[in-house]
Amino acid sequence: MPVPDQNEFFMDPNRCIGCQACVQACSECETHKGYSMIHLDFVDRAHSVQTAPVVCMHCDSPTCAEVCPADAIKKTADGVVQTARKARCIACNNCVLACPFGVPKMKTDFKLMMKCDMCYDRTSEGLKPMCATVCPSQALFFGTREQIELLRPRSVPTNQFRFGEQTINTKVSMMLPKSGKAEYVDVTQAMGEGVLGKTISLNILDGIYNEESTE
């Protein structure tokens, strides 16, 4: 059954508070039960509380599927890039290394790549994915475009991402500032980017270490 057209997935990593609810909920999903597929990284734990949740972005032209030598990754008619077919995946790790968003995970003892499939058991029946259901800050939001416009009047969703010379269009959108007028997110421009937020470097530990080393 296809995902109802009206609902879309919107990501806003800036709103993430790192509560881990999505990580816990993800492992409840029936299609990969017990294993969490969402990535939640501290961007730079030593200097910031910023966290980055990443789900599969479900690319229009999925690099993971294209580089798969076993033809194990399929996209549904409604644009959801599914996790690897169990009969076909040969655990080559190509998809893990090629995904521009760093999404797939390799379960070597299963000889299987596993990844977020937007909770297809739920979304194909009109329910929200597990992560979006529990996200308290709505960094992960599943709903209609009208809903997101109402909730975030200063934001505008985009589904275009740029990696070097390559532009990738995705099914999942990311929230950008309306006033910025950026049409896409240039990921590789963030190569040397620092972490976000009001960074407070107290250097308390630095002092202690220095004192200890001089004693």
Next chain:
Amino acid sequence: MNKETIKAAAWGTLFTASVAGLIVLGSRNLAHFDAALVGYTFAVLFATFGITYRYSMWLQRPPTALYWKRGWQVFLRPRHLAKNIGEWFTRVPSEFGLNLFILQRGRLRWGAHMLIMWGCIIAIAITFPLVFGWIHFETLPNNLEWYRTYIFGFPTFSFPIHSVVGFLAFHGLVWASILVTLGVMLAMRRRMRDHGAAALQQFGEDFLPLILLFAISVTGLMLTASYTWMKGYAYDFLAILHAITVIFTLLWLPFGKFFHIFQRPAQLGVSFYKEVGEREEPANCRRCGIPFTSRMHVEDLIEVERQLGYRYEMKDSHVKHYQWICPPCRRSMLALAQGRLWTGERVSLSDVGGLMPTPTLGNAGPNQGPLSEEDRRNFHP
């Protein structure tokens, strides 16, 4: 017709002609070929062409072509050859004989696959040589109670007809049918009860193969029941029904899920590829400097992506290609890139003094972080 199609058709024709030639040779110019089974033979010949054609087309896809070539290259690389051969003898029984990787996925799934796989192997090992006339039995000239087995027309071992060996051999297809039927029932049970499977399964890909295997097994068992206990009741009809199920499966073999039987051995090639890569030069992420895979793998992926038309090249003279960035850095760059666009819009930002943020996993519990030792490289330490 393009070059790939012509090549695949040529390989298909060559393999089909080879099987046909072996049938003529093994049955001694069709002397031992059973004309009643000609339908099966032509179905096998069609399946041979179809499988070879699809396999050849599959091998010509850029990623498959590269890893097919690389798999053999690294396996045969002189300094790794001895170890690779030793590993081959360990992996073939454990991965293909015992399906231990499927056991890791689940006991029910493993049980179903083992029963179906071994049932099919036994059935194929018995029926194909019999249909092709490669094996036939003759009574001994001086003892009608004994059979002699002829393989490719050459006399081999003999055994008494009314013996345990005889009973087991002549009922081999019955044992195979029982194994397949049990396996199909277990697989069907899982498909009907598992919510995850219910969401993803498709009729053609997941149910049709099970229905076909069940149909072959049941009609085969009905044939045995007919001639053993029912004095051959409806035997002709059952024989035709059984032939239809088998022939349809053979014709469908190149197109459906059963094609994984021929793709699966590639798993061995990639395991050697990854292992040899591990022993050789690593690829260090050009953002964080942490090794995340082998240099060979990154360079090969860059080539595959280029052939597929992707342009992940970067202007940065140090990085050069996005493939040199490790997955955890890619994930954090996505969040940082979004934050960059919000600079001055949502929050006031301060500089962290030019430090390169190195993302780390956020307090992962069991099964929430890396899924395997290999997957640890998908996360920063």
